[in-house]
Amino acid sequence: MQKFLNRIICGDCIEVLGKVGEPFADLIFADPPFNIGYKYDKYFDKVKKKNYIAWTKEWMSVCKKVLKPHGSFYIAIGDDYAANVKIIADELGLIMRNWIIWHYTFGQQLKSKFARSHTHIFYFVKDKTNFIFNDHSVRVISDRQKKYQDKRANPEGKMPDDVWDEYPRVCGTFKERLDFPCQMPESLLARIIRVSSHEGDWILDPFNGSGTTAVVAHKLNRIYTGVDISKNYVKDSKKRIKESEGLPIEGEAKLKWSAHLNAELKWLYHENKVPTEQLANEPALLTLFTEKFNKRVGIKRNPFQPRQIIKHLTQMRKSAKLGPLRGQPITRKANKAKSERKLWGNGVVMK
Ligand SMILES: C[S@@+](CC[C@H](N)C(=O)[O-])C[C@H]1O[C@@H](n2cnc3c(N)ncnc32)[C@H](O)[C@@H]1O
Numbered sequence: 001m002q003k004f005l006n007r008i009i010c011g012d013c014i015e016v017l018g019k020v021g022e023p024f025a026d027l028i029f030a031d032p033p034f035n036i037g038y039k040y041d042k043y044f045d046k047v048k049k050k051n052y053i054a055w056t057k058e059w060m061s062v063c064k065k066v067l068k069p070h071g072s073f074y075i076a077i078g079d080d081y082a083a084n085v086k087i088i089a090d091e092l093g094l095i096m097r098n099w100i101i102w103h104y105t106f107g108q109q110l111k112s113k114f115a116r117s118h119t120h121i122f123y124f125v126k127d128k129t130n131f132i133f134n135d136h137s138v139r140v141i142s143d144r145q146k147k148y149q150d151k152r153a154n155p156e157g158k159m160p161d162d163v164w165d166e167y168p169r170v171c172g173t174f175k176e177r178l179d180f181p182c183q184m185p186e187s188l189l190a191r192i193i194r195v196s197s198h199e200g201d202w203i204l205d206p207f208n209g210s211g212t213t214a215v216v217a218h219k220l221n222r223i224y225t226g227v228d229i230s231k232n233y234v235k236d237s238k239k240r241i242k243e244s245e246g247l248p249i250e251g252e253a254k255l256k257w258s259a260h261l262n263a264e265l266k267w268l269y270h271e272n273k274v275p276t277e278q279l280a281n282e283p284a285l286l287t288l289f290t291e292k293f294n295k296r297v298g299i300k301r302n303p304f305q306p307r308q309i310i311k312h313l314t315q316m317r318k319s320a321k322l323g324p325l326r327g328q329p330i331t332r333k334a335n336k337a338k339s340e341r342k343l344w345g346n347g348v349v350m351k
Contacts, residue, residue, distance in 0.1 A: 008214060008241070011236040013206035016227050017062045025195045025225070026132070026201035027065050027072050029186055029192060029213045032056070034078035038182065041230040056081065057088045063206055064092050070131050072196040073124040074103070076184070077232040093161040094124040097131075100162045100167055102188065104169040105326075121164075123196075131200075135159060137194040137296070141288055149284070157272075157292070164188065165326050166270040178240065180210035180233070187267040189216040197222055211237025215244050219260070257312065263299055266322060273325050276313050287311060 001024050009016055019078055037046040060075075073094060077085050089094040089096060100121040111113055119295075125131040140160055144153035160166075167188040169178050176186060189212050193203060204214035208226030210233065217224040218241055228234050269276075273290060279286045286306045296302040316322040 004225045006224055008208055008211060008234050008238050010226070010229070011227060011229050012229055014058050014062050017066050017204075017206060020066050023066050023068045023201055024070070025063075025067050025204040027074075027193065027197045028067055028204045028206070029064060029074045029076075029189065029286065030059070030206050031076040031209065031213075032059065032207045033159060035081065036078060041232050043229055052081065053084050053088075057091075059206060060085070060088050060094075061092060062124070063204075064094065066204065067126055069126055071126055071136065072097075072131055073122075073126070074192055074196070075092070075122045075124070077120050077122070079116070079120070082122075085120075085122060089122065089124050090259055094126065095128050096122060096124055098123040101166060102167065103163055104163040107111065121183040130194055132198060134195050134198070139276055139292075140202075141285065141292070145275050145288060146272075146278070146285060155288075160191075160271065164191075166267075167271070168323075178210045178236065181211045184212045186212055186216050186219075186263070187211055187270075188267075190220065190267065191271075191273070193217055193220050193222060209233055209239055211240045215241050219244055261297060262316065262321070263332045265293060265309070266316065267294060268293055270324060270325060273327075275325060276317050276322070277309070279313065280310050294306055 001020075001022070004020075004024065033040060033043055033045045035047060035049075035052040036044055063073060075085055075089075086096065086099070100123060102119045102121050104117055104119070120258065136162060136177070139154075139157035140263045142153055142158035144150035145157065167185045169173075170185050177183065193213075193216055197203060200223070202223040202225070203207045203213060203217040205224070205226045208214060208228040211226055211261060211345055214224040214226040224241075226234075226237060228237070268289070272292070274285055274289065279289055283306065288303060290309045293309060294300075313322065
């Protein structure tokens with residue numbers, strides 16, 4: 001298995017993983033082509049429905065074989081084949097724990113029907129009782145805490161819902177965006193990797209693409225393996241991983257403020273959905289938020305203080321780096337900044 005350790009492999013995932021004799025992955029995240037005519041470097045994304053379903057069954061079976069008995073298996077899929085994925089998973093004996101809807105903003109505008117603004121993310125396990133689920137790593141501040149100051153509130157916060165609206169699609173204007181249009185957001189992968197694996201665990205992505213899963217696994221101190229059929233995508237994602245080196249999100253060593261801490265702060269802000277004004281005005285909430293931040297970035301000694309957190313949040317907000325919370329109106333200033341960056345009509349084709 002050494003040859004898979006922290007590697008991005010160029011090849012067909014069915015062939016590559018089919019040769020593996022033993023289960024090695026603690027967590028698999030698969031984001032296959034959706035069979036909707038998307039233009040990939042080496043893959044033709046418009047095959048007969050029957051063939052696509054047969055192929056889906058093949059790669060799902062191979063993935064199941066390399067997944068450890070306590071492993072988790074997440075699959076992102078579009079509307080057209082979500083039902084097929086669920087049926088195949090049932091046939092393979094996988095157990096569904098959640099059928100997550102990732103609801104993103106800025107869906108493609110259509111004249112003749114409602115705009116599509118979601119992707120399905122299945123969360124399966126192999127064993128009904130034996131699996132990793134680090135609930136504490138993803139809990140968010142509850143309404144009891146933020147609105148009602150209710151003493152009965154769980155101090156750890158509440159579990160997020162199975163509709164995820166806190167992760168925007170990686171638009172053309174995003175710093176994170178590479179030359180690969182159907183890129184998953186790092187923040188979304190971070191939630192999955194944190195909750196369903198421990199540090200040092202092995203994460204596999206059979207459809208590596210731009211390498212989002214691998215790069216987040218790497219930043220979160222996990223082992224990664226990615227497989228992709230395109231030589232170019234493999235080359236680009238290796239570069240992406242290399243560039244992220246020495247900049248882990250987590251770890252005691254990372255006491256100096258960095259771009260990655262900014263990213264974490266932004267993700268946490270959008271997941272917890274407490275406006276900066278409220279955090280600034282309610283010390284108890286700010287303390288709670290700061291504790292969550294320190295836990296998330298793994299800092300126990302010399303933790304960040306609430307005043308540092310609000311300072312960074314305020315700075316990011318002023319420079320329009322924070323973005324509005326879902327449900328909050330976009331201010332005119334932020335709107336202007338965005339339109340200047342040609343957010344609208346950037347030519348991105350939706351998957
Ligand atoms: C939807 S993209 C994955 C995007 C990825 N999640 C990201 O964030 O960048 C699907 C990828 O699967 C790859 N692919 C298609 N067929 C494959 C196969 N049989 N084996 C491995 N990779 C394949 C394509 O080249 C493409 O990069």
